[in-house]
Amino acid sequence: MTILNKKFTKAALVAVLAGATALTAFSASAAKHPVTGEELAADQTYTYRMLDGIPSLDPQIVEDVTGSEIIRDLFEGLLNQDAKGNLVPGVAMSWEPSEGNTVWTFKLRDNAKWSNGDSVTANDFVYAWRRAVDPKTASPYSWYMDIMSITNGADIIAGKKQPSELGVEAVDDYTFKVTLTKALPYFADMTAHSTTFPTHQATVEKFGEKWTQPENMVGNGAYKLTEWKIKETTTRVRSESYWNNDASILEKVVTLVIPDENVALTRYKAGEMDRTAVPAGQYPELLKELPKETLKFPRLCTYYYVFNVSDSAPEAFKNVDVRYALSYALDRNIIVEKVTKGGQIPAYTFTPAATAGFEVPTVDYGTWTQSERDAKAVKLLDGAGFNKENPLKFTLLYNTSEGHKKIATVAAQLWKSKLGAEVTLANQEWKTFLETRNNQNFEIARSGWCGDYNEASTFLDLFDSKHGNNDGLYASDAYDAEVRAASSSSNAAAHYKKAEEILAADMPLIPVYHYTGVVMLKETLKGYPIENVMLKTYSRNMYKVAK
Amino acid sequence: MFLFIVKRFASTIPTILILMIISFVLMRLAPGSPFSGEKMPPPEVLANLEAKYGLDQPWFIQMWRYITKIIFHFDFGPSFVYKDISVNDIIDQGLPITFIYGSWSFLVANLVGIPLGMIAAIRHNTWIDYMAIGVSIGAAVLPNFIMAPILIIIFTLWLDWLPGGGWNNGAWPNVIMPVIALSTSYMAIIARLTRGSMLEVLNSNFIRTAKAKGLSSTTVIFRHALRPTLLPVLSYLGPAFVGMVTGSLVIDSIFVTGGIGQFFIQAAFSRDYSLLMGITILLGAVTVLFSTIVDILYAVLDPKIKL
Numbered sequence: 001m002t003i004l005n006k007k008f009t010k011a012a013l014v015a016v017l018a019g020a021t022a023l024t025a026f027s028a029s030a031a032k033h034p035v036t037g038e039e040l041a042a043d044q045t046y047t048y049r050m051l052d053g054i055p056s057l058d059p060q061i062v063e064d065v066t067g068s069e070i071i072r073d074l075f076e077g078l079l080n081q082d083a084k085g086n087l088v089p090g091v092a093m094s095w096e097p098s099e100g101n102t103v104w105t106f107k108l109r110d111n112a113k114w115s116n117g118d119s120v121t122a123n124d125f126v127y128a129w130r131r132a133v134d135p136k137t138a139s140p141y142s143w144y145m146d147i148m149s150i151t152n153g154a155d156i157i158a159g160k161k162q163p164s165e166l167g168v169e170a171v172d173d174y175t176f177k178v179t180l181t182k183a184l185p186y187f188a189d190m191t192a193h194s195t196t197f198p199t200h201q202a203t204v205e206k207f208g209e210k211w212t213q214p215e216n217m218v219g220n221g222a223y224k225l226t227e228w229k230i231k232e233t234t235t236r237v238r239s240e241s242y243w244n245n246d247a248s249i250l251e252k253v254v255t256l257v258i259p260d261e262n263v264a265l266t267r268y269k270a271g272e273m274d275r276t277a278v279p280a281g282q283y284p285e286l287l288k289e290l291p292k293e294t295l296k297f298p299r300l301c302t303y304y305y306v307f308n309v310s311d312s313a314p315e316a317f318k319n320v321d322v323r324y325a326l327s328y329a330l331d332r333n334i335i336v337e338k339v340t341k342g343g344q345i346p347a348y349t350f351t352p353a354a355t356a357g358f359e360v361p362t363v364d365y366g367t368w369t370q371s372e373r374d375a376k377a378v379k380l381l382d383g384a385g386f387n388k389e390n391p392l393k394f395t396l397l398y399n400t401s402e403g404h405k406k407i408a409t410v411a412a413q414l415w416k417s418k419l420g421a422e423v424t425l426a427n428q429e430w431k432t433f434l435e436t437r438n439n440q441n442f443e444i445a446r447s448g449w450c451g452d453y454n455e456a457s458t459f460l461d462l463f464d465s466k467h468g469n470n471d472g473l474y475a476s477d478a479y480d481a482e483v484r485a486a487s488s489s490s491n492a493a494a495h496y497k498k499a500e501e502i503l504a505a506d507m508p509l510i511p512v513y514h515y516t517g518v519v520m521l522k523e524t525l526k527g528y529p530i531e532n533v534m535l536k537t538y539s540r541n542m543y544k545v546a547k
Numbered sequence: 548m549f550l551f552i553v554k555r556f557a558s559t560i561p562t563i564l565i566l567m568i569i570s571f572v573l574m575r576l577a578p579g580s581p582f583s584g585e586k587m588p589p590p591e592v593l594a595n596l597e598a599k600y601g602l603d604q605p606w607f608i609q610m611w612r613y614i615t616k617i618i619f620h621f622d623f624g625p626s627f628v629y630k631d632i633s634v635n636d637i638i639d640q641g642l643p644i645t646f647i648y649g650s651w652s653f654l655v656a657n658l659v660g661i662p663l664g665m666i667a668a669i670r671h672n673t674w675i676d677y678m679a680i681g682v683s684i685g686a687a688v689l690p691n692f693i694m695a696p697i698l699i700i701i702f703t704l705w706l707d708w709l710p711g712g713g714w715n716n717g718a719w720p721n722v723i724m725p726v727i728a729l730s731t732s733y734m735a736i737i738a739r740l741t742r743g744s745m746l747e748v749l750n751s752n753f754i755r756t757a758k759a760k761g762l763s764s765t766t767v768i769f770r771h772a773l774r775p776t777l778l779p780v781l782s783y784l785g786p787a788f789v790g791m792v793t794g795s796l797v798i799d800s801i802f803v804t805g806g807i808g809q810f811f812i813q814a815a816f817s818r819d820y821s822l823l824m825g826i827t828i829l830l831g832a833v834t835v836l837f838s839t840i841v842d843i844l845y846a847v848l849d850p851k852i853k854l
Contacts, residue, residue: 232805431579
């Protein structure tokens with residue numbers, strides 16, 4: 001009974017508090033947006049759905065997109081992105097490359113504060129970056145620091161050098177200098193990624209792994225964490241200590257973990273959330289039902305089938321004509337229009353066209369009509385010795401999921417009807433699948449890849465013969481030369497274009513489609529950056545208008 | 548009696564130890580790594596991760612460390628997936644939640660199921676009986692992953708009476724739908740077990756004797772028929788209680804309760820070794836504990852069982 005009473009008291013308290021907050025908020029309800037002049041809603045709480053609980057809120061450890069979305073509010077890195085994906089100052093007010101893009105100097109603002117009142121200085125970045133590569137931290141994303149090419153980064157991760165030898169330096173409290181092993185023209189873009197965000201040394205050292213708990217966390221972002229229940233909810237509220245707090249409008253951001261996308265949609269419709277995902281295949285219907293709330297935008301992700309071209313590959317796949325035939329005969333339009341139905345873009349290159357500075361090369365087969373491709377495919381396969389009498393036989397492997405199954409079924413059907421190929425579909429549970437694919441125990445396997453930063457190398461590096469995710473073990477000296485030259489070239493686009501042409505000529509993969517993001521967004525929520533292909537959201541740039 | 552109870556509990560210890568060893572071995576036999584993903588970490592990064600979580604040691608050392616840590620420190624280790632927290636933290640958060648809605652479900656299932664079964668048996672072959680049986684068959688075959696979303700559509704979207712999910716520290720509006728969705732099928736089974744058992748008891752000789760003595764039907768039912776009726780039901784209640792308080796993936800993931808049930812299956816899929824082991828051991832211990840309690844209760848209730 002006492003427990004019950006306590007609960008009631010608590011509930012009553014919460015109700016009173018909520019009422020009081022609502023009242024104070026109401027008194028300010030005449031507020032207008034300082035720039036657009038729109039009338040702002042009294043309740044500036046933004047609630048959105050997450051698919052699953054976030055594994056970590058530690059900037060150096062986080063791997064997933066949803067975790068990073070929260071971390072961008074709780075911490076601020078050197079640079080941010082605006083609504084269109086352009087770089088804008090974060091803690092750094094200016095940045096400058098020197099010595100042919102191998103040394104980067106960032107000038108930090110002197111008014112950036114941690115939530116405990118300490119100043120954010122260059123030393124905090126030095127600490128965080130060393131921490132990211134320190135084997136003791138065992139960050140699953142430490143490889144990101146490696147591809148940033150920071151001096152000694154790779155050796156520190158491999159345990160051959162000390163973290164203190166990393167090529168970062170606090171020249172003074174507000175000057176942060178990074179030295180690279182090679183010229184990287186897009187280095188600044190990479191600092192908008194959460195792995196590079198600063199962390200508060202004293203807090204991390206005091207609390208160990210528990211430092212990210214709401215009661216312990218010290219951050220430097222526009223919001224601070226007040227609640228985190230794994231697989232249930234997180235809450236973040238405006239941080240008074242943020243240097244630009246006056247410009248924030250949203251008071252509170254709440255995430256709800258709802259694994260089932262249809263349940264999430266129901267609750268969105270019931271008004272419990274401002275944002276949720278469009279359930280698979282329902283985009284056309286929802287667009288009709290709620291045209292103003294159903295949004296679509298390009299994303300930097302590619303869905304593809306990868307050929308095993310390693311020594312263990314089936315003989316047939318070592319013949320490029322067979323790979324051509326399968327790629328040509330796969331009608332991408334049927335897949336995006338009849339199966340995925342989310343406005344995905346048929347893919348003929350690996351890199352999505354939306355990638356910054358990427359000029360899509362005209363790969364021939366992308367310009368043909370489907371019947372031209374089909375005719376070519378039949379001829380090529382026939383030339384390779386496969387036809388209806390002697391059918392090509394292979395297994396298509398995907399990880400267990402309804403969505404992948406539908407696509408694989410249609411692909412197999414297309415190959416059968418056009419080429420007479422006999423395709424066996426095989427599916428494996430996720431972790432088993434990853435191991436199988438990584439060990440080349442497959443013939444053709446489903447794959448997907450999303451860019452880590454907005455530059456073509458985040459895609460094209462994958463088919464470098466040395467890359468750990470080059471699951472088919474494609475190896476081409478010409479290709480390696482192009483992608484490696486691109487990173488330090490003043491005309492990277494030309495190299496990327498060439499690299500894509502080599503991919504189309506060697507066909508180690510079948511690009512299927514480039515992803516689109518589809519999302520349900522309440523009309524009252526403004527500032528959600530759908531024009532930013534990396535979808536780097538910052539809650540302080542969003543606001544809710546009155547209905 | 549005391550000796551029986553002590554003996555019974557002592558016999559659970561080797562059971563749990565064997566469970567630990569078998570699950571540890573089975574888990575390590577499964578292909579895949581807790582650290583693999585669409586983006587495979589490079590070998591150096593993987594090595595750092597394995598060193599941090601002790602996976603670089605031979606398996607028997609890992610197992611020895613793991614089991615001794617549990618026995619001497621009650622420490623299930625860090626979660627491999629939820630990197631900022633330990634398995635103990637996850638259990639601390641999830642288990643009380645599951646226990647609360649599980650206990651409520653158990654209570655509701657019994658308070659509805661037993662009377663429903665009794666009424667059906669007493670009014671055997673009348674419309675009440677047919678209705679009770681119809682309802683319980685319907686409830687038993689309706690899976691909760693269908694029922695749960697339907698409840699949300701009705702009570703949240705249409706009627707706007709209850710929140711569509713969340714735990715909110717166990718506030719009652721948040722508890723209602725999980726309890727309905729979880730208890731229904733158990734309730735149905737309890738009702739049918741009670742009905743069957745009661746019918747059998749009501750047709751037995753000692754009830755005929757009681758009736759012949761001129762006792763009122765209420766006395767016959769409550770004083771003479773109830774206890775033997777409940778014995779077969781009781782043997783079901785042990786596993787049913789365990790099933791409810793150890794949670795349900797469906798309830799947790801649809802109503803977003805934050806309970807322990809969802810972690811179990813996901814831990815297996817994500818190869819979160821320590822979390823999977825922790826929950827397996829915990830659920831195993833709860834199961835063993837409650838079957839022991841049921842055994843003891845059985846001995847108390849059934850005069851035919853000699854201790």
